[in-house]
Amino acid sequence: GAVVSQHPSWVICKSGTSVKIECRSLDFQATTMFWYRQFPKQSLMLMATSNEGSKATYEQGVEKDKFLINHASLTLSTLTVTSAHPEDSSFYICSATTGVTNEKLFFGSGTQLSVL
């Protein structure tokens, strides 16, 4: 299947700093990428939908100024957690689609963010 690379896989940062997470589709062009967050023992929650060359669409309750998403090319989307706080500590995962169905949705391996 298609490969989605996500980096870093684990990051620890100080409160107040910003962290950038990258999501790359390695062998296909992804017009749409998705960003999710998962707290322990909870489900993957969709944060935003990112379309190449346009502004991301954020889910209700997700602060767009805090979670900056850039989808500058068909193979790269980035999520920047700005002014991170301990409550932002979570598992962040991206996915990219090759087509119109969710069966063609490929996930990155995720990023565990710990904010001290």
Add this chain to the structure above:
Amino acid sequence: DQQVKQNSPSLSVQEGRISILNCDYTNSMFDYFLWYKKYPAEGPTFLISISSIKDKNEDGRFTVFLNKSAKHLSLHIVPSQPGDSAVYFCAAENQGGKLIFGQGTELSVKP
């Protein structure tokens, strides 16, 4: 509001036996359901799906059953193999095409 629930966080099964993973949902407007499998340090991968117009879909050792009246679906794996040990997520697709995930069930298949 948890629209998709997997109430069993973990399940342990003996190799060769059947594994049954359950998922409940609350929104009757969901029309497509998917199961994803996740190994440690990897992203989820698509496993099997079912449309709301069906009650069963089978793919090799994997079968998904849908009971719309009960708003319940289940994934059966038979026979279970140690390589099936992973976290399984069920997901429902809403009318906007977005996926709503359950919390996941960690399956452990013991030799």
